[in-house]
Amino acid sequence: MPDARFKTIDPYHLWLGVPPELQPPTLYRLLGVEPFESNADVIDTAANRQIAYLHQIAAGPHRKEVQKLLNEIAAARRYLLNSKTKAAYDAKLEQETHPVLDDLPGLDAIDLAEISAFESSAETEASLLMASSPFAQQPVPHWSHKLLDQKLIIRVLSILALFLLGNIALCVLPPIFSSQPDWMSGIAVLDSFSTLPSDDYTTDVEDPDRVFECREGKLWLLQNESNAARQAKWTWNENKFTPGKTIGLDFYLCDDADHSQAVGLNVDNKVVRVFRDTQRNNGRLVVEVVGGPKRWTLDHKTNSGTATLTLTRGSESQKDAITWWLYDEKNRVGGTFKLGNLRNDAPFGIYTSIGGPQTTLGSWLDNLRHGELKRVPLIKN
Amino acid sequence: MASEDQTPAVGIDLGTTFSAIAFLDTSGRPETIPNAEGNVSTPSAVFFDKSSPIVGIEAIRAGEFEPDRLAYCAKRDMGELAYSKPIRDEFLPAEVVQALVLKKLKTDAEHKLGPFTKAVVTVPAFFNEPCRKATQDAGRLAGLEVIDIINEPTAAAVTYGFNKGFLTESGESHQLERILVFDLGGGTFDVTIMEIDGPNYTAIATGGDVYLGGYDWDSRLAAYLAEKYLHELGSDVGKNNAEMQSLLRTANEAKHALSVRDEMMVFYQHDGKQLRLSLSREKFEELTDDLVDRTILTVRMVLAEANMKWSDLTRVLLVGGSTRMPMIEKALQGESGMQLDRSVSPDEAVAHGAALYAGLLLGTSPAARYGMSVINVNSHDLGVLAIERSTKRHRKQVMIPRNSGLPATQTVRFKTHSDNQSSVRVDIIEGGDDSGQNAIKIGKLVITDLPPNLPKDTPVDVEFHYEQNGRLIVKAKLPTADRNASLELDRAAGLTEEAMAEWQQRIDQGLADPENVDLKELERILDNEDDDLGLAPDK
Numbered sequence: 001m002p003d004a005r006f007k008t009i010d011p012y013h014l015w016l017g018v019p020p021e022l023q024p025p026t027l028y029r030l031l032g033v034e035p036f037e038s039n040a041d042v043i044d045t046a047a048n049r050q051i052a053y054l055h056q057i058a059a060g061p062h063r064k065e066v067q068k069l070l071n072e073i074a075a076a077r078r079y080l081l082n083s084k085t086k087a088a089y090d091a092k093l094e095q096e097t098h099p100v101l102d103d104l105p106g107l108d109a110i111d112l113a114e115i116s117a118f119e120s121s122a123e124t125e126a127s128l129l130m131a132s133s134p135f136a137q138q139p140v141p142h143w144s145h146k147l148l149d150q151k152l153i154i155r156v157l158s159i160l161a162l163f164l165l166g167n168i169a170l171c172v173l174p175p176i177f178s179s180q181p182d183w184m185s186g187i188a189v190l191d192s193f194s195t196l197p198s199d200d201y202t203t204d205v206e207d208p209d210r211v212f213e214c215r216e217g218k219l220w221l222l223q224n225e226s227n228a229a230r231q232a233k234w235t236w237n238e239n240k241f242t243p244g245k246t247i248g249l250d251f252y253l254c255d256d257a258d259h260s261q262a263v264g265l266n267v268d269n270k271v272v273r274v275f276r277d278t279q280r281n282n283g284r285l286v287v288e289v290v291g292g293p294k295r296w297t298l299d300h301k302t303n304s305g306t307a308t309l310t311l312t313r314g315s316e317s318q319k320d321a322i323t324w325w326l327y328d329e330k331n332r333v334g335g336t337f338k339l340g341n342l343r344n345d346a347p348f349g350i351y352t353s354i355g356g357p358q359t360t361l362g363s364w365l366d367n368l369r370h371g372e373l374k375r376v377p378l379i380k381n
Numbered sequence: 382m383a384s385e386d387q388t389p390a391v392g393i394d395l396g397t398t399f400s401a402i403a404f405l406d407t408s409g410r411p412e413t414i415p416n417a418e419g420n421v422s423t424p425s426a427v428f429f430d431k432s433s434p435i436v437g438i439e440a441i442r443a444g445e446f447e448p449d450r451l452a453y454c455a456k457r458d459m460g461e462l463a464y465s466k467p468i469r470d471e472f473l474p475a476e477v478v479q480a481l482v483l484k485k486l487k488t489d490a491e492h493k494l495g496p497f498t499k500a501v502v503t504v505p506a507f508f509n510e511p512c513r514k515a516t517q518d519a520g521r522l523a524g525l526e527v528i529d530i531i532n533e534p535t536a537a538a539v540t541y542g543f544n545k546g547f548l549t550e551s552g553e554s555h556q557l558e559r560i561l562v563f564d565l566g567g568g569t570f571d572v573t574i575m576e577i578d579g580p581n582y583t584a585i586a587t588g589g590d591v592y593l594g595g596y597d598w599d600s601r602l603a604a605y606l607a608e609k610y611l612h613e614l615g616s617d618v619g620k621n622n623a624e625m626q627s628l629l630r631t632a633n634e635a636k637h638a639l640s641v642r643d644e645m646m647v648f649y650q651h652d653g654k655q656l657r658l659s660l661s662r663e664k665f666e667e668l669t670d671d672l673v674d675r676t677i678l679t680v681r682m683v684l685a686e687a688n689m690k691w692s693d694l695t696r697v698l699l700v701g702g703s704t705r706m707p708m709i710e711k712a713l714q715g716e717s718g719m720q721l722d723r724s725v726s727p728d729e730a731v732a733h734g735a736a737l738y739a740g741l742l743l744g745t746s747p748a749a750r751y752g753m754s755v756i757n758v759n760s761h762d763l764g765v766l767a768i769e770r771s772t773k774r775h776r777k778q779v780m781i782p783r784n785s786g787l788p789a790t791q792t793v794r795f796k797t798h799s800d801n802q803s804s805v806r807v808d809i810i811e812g813g814d815d816s817g818q819n820a821i822k823i824g825k826l827v828i829t830d831l832p833p834n835l836p837k838d839t840p841v842d843v844e845f846h847y848e849q850n851g852r853l854i855v856k857a858k859l860p861t862a863d864r865n866a867s868l869e870l871d872r873a874a875g876l877t878e879e880a881m882a883e884w885q886q887r888i889d890q891g892l893a894d895p896e897n898v899d900l901k902e903l904e905r906i907l908d909n910e911d912d913d914l915g916l917a918p919d920k
Contacts, residue, residue: 014818051678055588059509059761059812060819067592074671074678314470323470332462336470 011065015057016050026093027076036090040081047077187248187310187371190239193219197234201349205232211354218252218364221261221354231353233266239370240345241267241311243319247348248310248369253285254362260355261363264290265311268346270339272324273353274309287326289337312373319344390745391500392735393486393525394533395479395516397456397568397594399702400425402486403732404494405740409747411540411733416489422728423489425567426453427481429468433891436485445630448622452478454568454596459519460512469894474876476515477884480522484888487523498526501739503731505569506532507589507760510811510823513851518876522885528742529850532757534562534573535584536734537700539755540725542577543737558695559585563680563713563721564731566701568594570676572683574694580753586687586784587760588679593672595636595703601668602632606649606656614654624651639665640705666708673712680716686784691717698722700730757849758784765843766808766817768798777810777817780845792844797859800837804829807843807857809870826855826868835862 012018016032018025028035031046050073058066079085191197194217196208205211211230213220241247251263257276264273271290276283285307307328314321320342325334350368390405399422403413413421418438428440429450435443444451450468455478458464463472483502491497502525504516513530520527538560558577564570571589575582606628607619618624631649638645639662649656666673684690697719703709704727714721726733740746741753763781768774780791797805805828813820828841839861846854858865876884 048678048681051675052682053814055679055682056762056814057812057819058590059507060821062819064592067590070590070675071671074674077678078671078674321470334472 009062009065011062011069015054015066015069027080027089028093030073030076031080035093037080043077043080047073186373187246187369189367190236190370191368192217193365193367197236197350200238201234201236203232203234205234208232212352218366219350219352220361220364221263221352223354223361231262231351233269233271233349233351235266235347235349236368236370239348241313241342241348241370242345243313243316244372246310246312246369246371246373248308248367249350250306250308250366250369252306252362252364252366255283257363258355260353262351262353263309263363263365264351265309266349266351267311267322267339268342268348271351272309272311272322273351274307274326275353285326285328287324287333289339308369310369310373313342313346387745388499388743389494389497390736390740390743391490391494391497392536392732392737392739393483393500393502394536394729394732394735395456395483395502395504395519396422396425396566396731397454398425398596399423399567399728400482400486401729401732402490402500403729403736404490405736405746409740409745411543411736413729413732414490414493416486417492423482423486424453425456425479425482426451427455427478428452429892429894431894433893434481436481441630445623445626448626451626455479455482457568457592459515460509474515474880474884476519476522476876477888479516479519480884480888481892483519483523483525487525498524499528499739499743500525501735501742502527502530503533503536503735504530505564505566505589505591506534506571506573506584506587507569507591509761509821510851510853511821512591515876518881521881522888528739531735531738531755532571532573532584532587532760533566533569533731534564534571534587534700535575535582535755535757536732536738537562537564537698537725537730538573538575538577538582539734539737540730541698541722542580542582543733544725556695559689559693560696560698561680561684561694561717562698562700563676563704563709564589564700565676565703565709566594567703568592568596570594570679570701572676572680574683574687574689580751581756582754583756583786584758585689586683587758588683588686589760590675590679593675594701595633595706597672598636598669598703598706599629599632601672602635602665603628605668606632606647606658609658610649610651610656614651614656616652616654618651627651635660636665636706640707662707669708673708676709677712677716680713691719694719696722698725700725700727702727755849757787759787759789759847760784761812763845763847763853764810764813764817764820765793765795766810766820766822767795770798775817777813777815777820780843781847785847787847787849790844790846792842795841795843796838797835797841798837800835801833802835802837802839803831805831805841805857805859807855809853809855809868824853824855824868824870826857826866828857828859828864828866831859831864832862835859 010020012023012025013020016025016030018029022029026035028037031043031050033042033046037043051070054066054070054073060066079089191200193214196212196214197203197219198208211222211232213222247265247267249263249265251274253261253263253274253276258278259275262273262275264271272287273290274285274287277286287309307326310325310327312323313319314323320338320340321336322339323334323336325332350365352365392403392411394401401413401422403411406412415421416423416437420438423437424441426437426440426444428435428443428447429452430443440451441453444453452464452466452468452473455464455475458475459479461475464475464478487497487500500520502516502520504513508516516530517527541560560575560577562571562573562575564572569589569591570593571587573587574585576585603625604619607617607625611617611619618628628649631647635645635647639660642662644659644661647656647658647660649658694717697713697717699710699721704723710721737746738755741749741755759781760783762777762779762783764777764779767776767778769776778793778795780793781789807826808822809824809826810817810820811823839859842858842860844856853870854867855870856865856867
C-alpha cells in the first residue's frame with residue numbers, strides 16, 4: 001500500500017535527494033552512493049551521514065516519516081555491508097538496470113489503472129529494501145524488475161499528460177499554511193481554482209463571472225449587484241464523497257467580512273459552512289450545518305480568517321456520520337454530526353454565500369481537497 | 382529525609398509501555414511503590430470502558446476484545462496534535478491518555494503515602510520542547526504539580542551513583558566516572574554520556590530516538606507470526622485489530638522467553654485454528670537486526686558529538702527493560718569492547734532517580750545535604766529562522782547548539798534586511814536542518830513600530846537564555862534605534878489553558894461514553910432541512 005503520509009511531502013526527494021522519477025530508490029541511492037559501490041567504508045560512512053542528517057530533523061513535524069527512513073537506511077546499510085546479500089542484490093539490480101525491452105508492455109496498454117498501480121509502488125520498494133528481513137524472504141519476483149522500468153515510463157508519461165491537459169500538476173499554489181500541517185497529508189488538492197470552476201463543476205449560479213473572480217489560484221468572492229445575499233452550490237463532477245473519505249476546503253474570510261459572507265462544503269446538497277459571527281462572537285469563525293441546531297466557534301479572538309474546513313465520512317457501517325474539523329494555524333475545533341440519507345457515492349463541492357454591494361471584498365477559497373486523512377487535529381470542544 | 386509530615390519525594394517514570402512510581406523512604410532510599418495489583422510497574426495502557434477508563438493490566442486484557450477502546454503507547458504521540466487512533470470516534474490528546482496513567486499511579490501510591498501532589502516526572506532525553514510541555518500538562522491533568530522533569534538516562538545515572546554510595550557523606554566517587562547510559566525502553570531509546578564527579582552529575586552529550594523501543598521488536602515479531610499464520614492456516618489475522626492486539630501480546634511473551642532461552646514454541650490460536658511454531662533466538666535476531674543497528678549507529682553518533690572514544694569511558698550502564706535482549710548486549714559489547722554494567726534495575730532505575738531528584742528539589746534527601754547537582758544538556762539545537770542574504774532563503778542560525786550544558790546564554794547580532802523596515806520578527810525554532818527545514822517553531826518575537834527611515838543592515842541583537850527547566854527567555858533589541866522586546870517561553874506549544882480546563886472537567890466527570898442525543902436530533906432536523914441562511918440561536 002502506498003504510504004499516505006508520503007503524498008504531500010516527498011521525504012526521499014526532500015531529505016535524501018532522490019527525485020520522484022528515481023523512486024523507489026535503490027539501496028545505493030538511498031545511501032547516496034554510486035550504484036554497485038564496493039568500498040564498505042564508503043557505504044558505512046554514507047549511511048552514518050544520512051542517519052546523522054535524519055537525526056537533525058527527527059524532532060520536527062515529520063518525525064514518523066523520519067523513523068521510516070531511519071529503518072530503511074539501517075536495513076540498506078546492513079544489506080550492503082554483507083558480501084553475500086550485497087552480491088545477491090547487485091545481481092538483481094544489474095538485471096533491473098538492463099531489462100529486456102521485449103518484455104515491456106506496449107505503451108497503448110498504459111492507462112489509469114496502471115498509473116494507480118504505480119502509486120502502489122511502495123510495496124515493491126519495501127521488498128527490495130527490506131530483503132534482508134524475513135518478511136520479504138521471497139525473492140523479488142522477476143516481473144517487479146520490469147515493473148520498475150515500466151513504472152518509470154508511466155510516471156514520465158503521466159506527468160507529461162497532466163502537463164498537457166491543463167498544467168494541473170504545476171499550477172497548484174502553495175497551501176495557505178506556511179507549512180502544511182502534518183495531519184492534512186493524504187487529502188490532496190483537487191482544485192486550486194486557477195480558473196472559474198464551471199468546467200469541472202455543476203453549479204446553480206447563473207452568471208458566475210459577475211460574482212466570482214479567479215486570480216492567484218484562488219476563487220475570490222465579489223459583491224452581488226443586488227442588495228440580497230446570494231448563495232451558490234457547486235458540485236464537483238468527477239469525485240465522490242464515499243465512506244471513509246475526507247473532503248476539505250482551504251479558505252480566507254477577510255477580517256471585516258460579516259455573516260453574509262460564508263464559505264463551505266456542499267455534500268449531497270447539504271451544506272456545512274463557515275462564517276464570521278460579527279453579531280455575537282466578535283467576528284470569530286463559526287461552523288454550522290445549515291439547518292442544524294448547533295454552531296461551533298473557533299475559539300480565538302485574533303484568528304486571521306485563513307483556515308481549513310474538513311469533513312470526514314464514517315466507514316460503511318457509519319456512513320452518515322461526519323467528523324468535521326476547522327483548523328487555522330493556531331487553533332482547531334472539531335466534532336461529529338450526522339447527515340441523514342447520504343448516498344454512498346455522495347456528490348460534493350463547494351458552497352459560497354456573498355452579500356450585496358456593501359459587502360467587504362477580499363475573501364477567497366483556496367483549495368478543494370479530497371482523499372484520506374492521515375489523522376486529524378485534536379478536538380477542542 | 383522524609384518524615385511523616387513532610388511532602389514525600391516522589392518520582393515517576395512515565396514510560397511508553399510501562400510506568401513506575403517511587404518515593405524516598407525515611408532513610409532517604411528510593412523505593413518503588415507497587416500498584417493496586419501488586420506489581421512494581423503498570424502498563425501505560427488505558428481502556429475507555431463505557432462508564433469510565435481502566436488503566437494498566439486490565440486495560441491490556443480488555444483491549445484484546447475491544448481494541449478500538451484501547452489507547453496504548455500514547456507517549457509516542459506526545460507533542461502531536463492528538464493520539465493517533467480515535468477512541469469512541471474522538472481523537473483525544475495524548476496528554477489525556479498519559480494523564481490517566483499518571484492518575485492511576487498517583488492514586489495507587491496514595492494508599493501508601495497519603496495524599497500528595499508534587500512529583501518529578503521523567504522524559505526521554507531526546508524529547509523536544511513540545512513533548513516536554515505535553516508531559517507537564519499530562520501531570521497537571523492528573524492532579525500533579527510537576528516540580529520538574531528530568532531526562533530518563535540522567536535519572537538512571539543518579540540511581541547508579543546512589544547505589545554506588547556516591548551520595549553519602551564518605552562515599553563520593555574518588556575518581557571521575559564517565560558513563561554511557563544506554564537506555565532502551567518500551568518505546569524510546571536514549572544514549573547519554575554523563576560525567577559523575579562526586580555528587581555532581583553532568584550530561585555531556587545525548588542522542589536518541591523517540592520511536593525505537595521494545596514495542597518495535599514486538600511489532601516485528603507479531604508481523605512475522607501473522608505472516609506465518611497466513612501461510613500455514615490461510616487466514617490474514619494481521620488485518621484484524623483484535624487479533625493483532627493478541628498477536629502483539631504473544632510476540633511480547635515470545636520476546637521475553639527468547640531473552641532467556643535459545644528456542645521456544647509459539648502457540649497462537651484464532652478461529653479454532655492453532656499455529657504451532659518453533660521460534661529460535663537466531664530467527665528473532667534476524668528479524669530485528671536493523672533495529673539493533675539503529676541503536677549502535679546512534680551510540681556512535683553521540684560519541685562523535687562528545688568527541689570521545691570508547692576508551693574515554695569508564696562504564697556502559699544498561700537501563701530499560703529492552704536491554705535484557707541478548708542481541709543488545711552482544712551488539713553493544715562488540716561495539717564497545719567493554720563489560721556492560723547491569724547493576725541498576727532496568728525497570729526501576731529511572732523512577733528511583735526521579736525520586737532522588739525530587740528529594741534534591743524538595744530538600745528532603747541526603748543528596749540535598751551533600752550538594753548534589755545535576756546539569757543537563759539540550760538534545761536539539763535552539764535557534765532563529767533567519768534569511769540568508771545571498772540566496773534569500775531561510776537559514777537556521779543556531780543560538781544554543783544541541784548538547785550545550787544548561788543553563789546557557791548566547792547573543793548573536795543580526796541585521797535588518799531592507800530599508801524602512803517597519804518591524805522585526807524573530808522566529809524561534811528547535812531542531813531542524815541547516816536550512817531550518819523540519820524544525821519545530823516554538824515561538825515568535827516581534828518588534829514593531831520601528832522608527833521611520835531605518836536603514837538596511839541596522840543591527841538587531843538577539844539573546845537566548847535557556848534554563849535547565851526548559852524556560853527560554855528571548856530578548857531582541859535594536860541598539861541604534863532604541864527598540865527592544867522580550868519573550869519568555871515556559872515550554873512552548875501544547876494544549877491551551879481553555880483546552881486544559883475542558884479536559885480536566887471531562888476527566889473529573891469520568892470520561893464515560895457520550896450520549897447520542899445530539900446526533901439523533903441533528904438527523905431529525907437535517908431530514909427536514911431547508912436552506913434558510915438566517916442565523917439560528919446557538920444551542
